């Protein structure tokens with residue numbers, strides 16, 4: 001194994017070890033358990049609420065395969081998200097991957113590399129070719145002005161990402177898609193509960209995928225969903241997440257197993273009762289970050305978009321080293337020295353991944369490349385004390401001096 005690869009693996013293991021150590025300390029209630037601040041912390045309902053919700057599982061012994069809680073959660077989420085229809089999945093990635101499969105797509109898909117591994121992998125694992133479009137420098141979503149020049153006779157779809165909860169230019173994207181007969185599937189993993197001009201974020205395009213991972217604003221431990229209006233798409237998604245089974249004697253798709261189980265759905269039912277409060281408390285944290293960092297030379301905060309009701313999923317900060325004086329990596333290390341673990345979401349960009357070695361040229365997406373080398377997402381969760389936000393910002397400002 002090459003040394004650089006080995007080093008990366010060891011580095012990852014080290015990070016995991018650190019994370020586990022922190023979690024273990026926290027759960028054992030040991031001294032100093034709250035000293036370390038991680039990029040986020042899962043929101044959880046009061047334990048009694050969850051126990052009450054799962055108690056019925058011991059009566060009916062129904063653990064998975066679209067049980068009563070699964071049905072109830074779909075209904076409640078459909079209302080909460082303001083969408084026509086929804087199908088739940090075991091996680092957001094499988095939701096996206098199977099949606100692309102359900103649409104019988106072939107050829108090229110226009111997307112951005114400024115995202116989590118999942119978006120690009122979902123495209124490639126469907127035998128489709130990602131064609132990378134650059135991003136806007138101020139909200140980091142796909143640059144709609146650059147989409148059309150990438151369309152060829154082989155283009156079948158656009159997969160934009162509402163990255164950090166910033167909403168893509170949905171009107172322009174739809175207009176382009178309509179003109180060229182393309183499907184639009186949004187990676188809305190970060191946009192749970194948001195609205196744009198009063199419309200649920202999951203109601204744009206042909207389909208939108210939400211992630212309900214433990215690290216998200218709303219979680220079902222692991223989990224995800226796809227929202228759509230086309231009933232036929234819904235029927236296919238239902239079958240694809242259950243091995244392609246139509247009925248006991250008919251299997252008409254090469255499906256997967258991507259069903260949300262009853263314990264996940266129960267967590268979702270409980271967390272949904274508290275999510276508005278979570279978002280309100282996240283807003284207070286974000287407001288405090290903005291009050292501290294707005295106007296600091298060399299520190300670029302994400303643009304606040306008109307018409308968006310935010311969920312405050314992430315707080316990305318771009319360090320423009322020419323004015324700030326030091327690089328993003330210096331800030332990252334300084335925070336880590338103080339037991340504050342920000343993350344470099346999204347570095348590296350997906351078109352530089354080792355697994356795609358030589359297939360793409362990251363210089364085709366210069367804005368994404370530049371932002372990825374300069375961005376840090378700062379710790380953000382509902383319970384983060386505002387005094388810690390102040391401390392984090394002081395450390396950042398001290399880096400510049």
Ligand code: T4K
Nearest residue numbers: 038039040041042091092093116118189211212213214215
């Ligand atoms: N598309 C986009 C744009 C996405 O961002 C994602 C997921 C997906 C698609 C796919 O959706 P899913 O299939 O995951 O539903 C995390 C999440 O695992 C991942 O869901 C998320 N994006 C991504 C941005 O972040 P890691 O590898 O950074 O997670 P990890 O384990 O380092 O955790 C980060 C921090 O979260 C920890 O330092 C502490 C906290 N944490 C973590 C876990 C696992 C908790 O508080 N509780 C927990 O249980 O990927």
